[in-house]
Amino acid sequence: MHRVKPQKQKLRRNLAFKVCALLCITALLSWLVFEQIVQSKMAVLKTAQIEKLLTAVALVNNELGSLRDILALLNSNSLLTENADITPETQRQQVQRYFADFGRAIDHISQIRWINQSGQEMIRVDFKADNTRVFPPSQLQNKYSRYYVNEGLKVEAPKIYLSPIDLNVEHGEVEHPFQTTIRATLQTNQKQHLIKGLLVINYNLNRIFQDVRALHDEQVQLQIIDSKGFWLLHPNPEQEWGFMLKHPEHNMNLSKRATWSLMQDNLIKNGDIIEGELLSYNTIKLFKQDDSDSTFLTTNKEIKAHSNKLFILAITPQSILTSIQVNAIYIALLCGLVTATIGILVILREYQFQHKLLALSQDLITEKSDLATLNSQLKSTLEQQQILQDSLVEAEKLSSLGMMVAGVAHELNTPIGGALISVSSAQGTMVNLKNAIEQGLSKRKLDDSLALIEEGLRLATNNMTRAADLVQSFKRMAIDRVTEESMEFYLLQLVQDIFLTLKAKFKTTKLTITHQIAPNILLNSRPGILSQVLENLIINAINHGFTGNQSGQIIVSAEQQNDEVVITVSDTGCGITSDMREDIYEPFVTSARSKGNTGLGLYFVHQWVTKILKGQIELHSELDKGTEFVLYLPLSVTNNAEIKES
Structure with missing residues (x-):
């Protein structure tokens, strides 16, 4: 007994150590599961952002890339050169018809104008839906104060100037509904040109912006920002065109300084978390283009140095990222709970097994009293047999139970009788052994007596076990069970x-x-x-x-x-x-x-x-x-x- 208590204390210490180690492993596993889930979800979001961003950039580039060819094609017609065979007024009317036919043939052109070097519109044709309007001389305006006229006059042909994207303005007011417009200009300063000045095409980008806006979904939102930080496209339309609608506060440079600063230093970013949002963006430069240029994308250094550029952003809101992290926490906690539960069950089962081993070792000490206990069980079994026989008499109304009782009673007689004979034999051997001790006990006599006692106890135990099994079998088969x-x-x-x-x-x-x-x-x-x-x-x-x-x-x-x-x-x-x-x-x-x-x-x-x-x-x-x-x-x-x- 004095050795059992320290062993139990050692088992408890081992149990506590294993539980602590299990909790540490569970915490590490939960953290790894959390990281894996978040990283996999973030990878999916980054892929979606890049796909939508590339699609938006391709849409914008394709439209802007065609402007140069359109303007060059417009300028290539001989009607724009002086013709001595006809009057200037007749030639002007021919140019008007040519502009009208040209604009109807090409989608998204909202306006074609020929402006002289003083900024005065000389010829103007507007295109709205299916309507074509040729302006008479009395309705032509002077546009010299407009920035694109001044900038366009600085660009020598055959280079083409592309203006920043803004909203179309008529008579000093923003046109409603909004017309998202970019202007391409080409100088007509050759001697043979009918008018010395600028050819100007207003190109309507409403459809392109609608196509980009259609790429929005709950997880990825697209934005277009100009070189000064104003939103041209935003999930919330109220944030758009701040510089045109007198809302200077609608500017990324004011609301998201860290993001804006990063965009000034890097041409492209894919999947960075900035100010709590997942951000990918690309940069498009609108620049003066000559015949050798074939794209609107250039190097980091060139784009940083150029003020006329666009930023196209793909943003996943912070709420989506938070939702991913919360879901990952739930799954990680569940995995940790399952792991901890299984681990604790295994540890407890091992502890119980070791505890049983200690109990078995202690049971060996009490084996000396088993003989008296066995006699008591024998008497109890005999009493149960008598009770069983009495119960069988009461159950004779069911013939199947009567048969079973007869069989059980018959089978009980053999093991019980065998147990009585074995116990009696063991008791007789003990008496002989006691007499031998008094007269002088030899080792052989002791070994033979112990062997007989052991065999008698084994037979008695087997017979009693068999009798108990028969009794239990009867109980299981009884109706009242x-x-x-x-x-x-x-x-x-x-x-x-x-x-x-x-x-x-x-x-x-x-x-x-x-x-x-x-x-x-x-x-x-x-x-x-x-x-x-x-x-x-x-x-x-x-x-x-x-x-x-x-x-x-x-x-x-x-x-x-x-x-x-x-x-x-x-x-x-x-x-x-x-x-x-x-x-x-x-x-x-x-x-x-x-x-x-x-x-x-x-x-x-x-x-x-x-x-x-x-x-x-x-x-x-x-x-x-x-x-x-x-x-x-x-x-x-x-x-x-x-x-x-x-």
């Missing part, structure tokens, strides 16, 4: 127990009984009820299937099919008439009432199978060819509340 919990058991062992119980019954007949059952069929059901069912069917076959001293065979077979087991009890007897088969499961139906049968056996079998075991029973029988009862039972029956009610 339906309230017991379901338990796992092997069908083969159950059938073998039944065969043993009925062994005495078969000794008085010429019948043989065999089984065809695999040893691995495991059920979680009511073994006592199932054994009563099988025993009743076997006894029913003995009493009703064979006459006189007739020989025959009874076979119990079983086969597992998915989640149920099919048990068959068949005999080679005389069979059952068709009239009897129709009412076979009704109470008090019997063909041998004169022999004292009550007719309740198969009624109880049907009730037990369908109500308690949750299965089905079928009968197949032909006269002179035998009878077969087939049981279809689930492998698991756990609804104890319904069983108790049944």
